[in-house]
Amino acid sequence: MVDYSIYDLEDLLLAALKSEVDSKNFYLKLAKRVNNYLLKDKLKFLAKEEEQHKVLIEEMFKQEYPRKDLTLPKESSVPLPEINITDEDVPISKILGQAMEAEKAAHDFYLELSKFFEKDVKIKNTLMYFATMEMGHYKLLEVEKESMESYEIADEYWPMMHIGP
Secondary structure, three states, X not given: OOOHHHOOHHHHXXXXXHHHHHHHHHHHXXXXXXXXXXXXXXXXXXXXXXXXXXXXXXXXXXXXXXXXXXXXXXXXXXXXXXXXXXXXXXXXXXXXXXXXHHHHHHHHHHHHHHHHHOOOHHHHHHHHHHHXXXXXXXXXXXXXXXXXXXXXXXXXXXXXXXXXX
């Protein structure tokens, strides 16, 4: 577990913002790659949720730092997992597994970040709600990953399975 107390609040909020932007972009990119329209819709839903988180984090940042310009860092100074797709042939189930780990880390991150707002109950509760939502994302991805694994195994053993008569 990362000790987030060694970071200042500004860096943590910027890391959260960058993470939400990166997650949104990842889900949209993956949605373009998949053919299953149900999975495609779920990925677009996740992207929309990440966008909503981004908007609220921007508001938190502006509330805490009203005189600072909000500039998204190219690299985060706070260690959060990244999803790396280095090969287009990587099975979707493996990519979803990486996304699950990122969602779990986001859950833990938001719980820790909420501790920085003990005096602002509204923000604290919002961040705790974000943590809950991230676990919801994890569960959604878990179901899809298990489904994809079944189809990937079927394709492996029955390569012509999806060809009609």
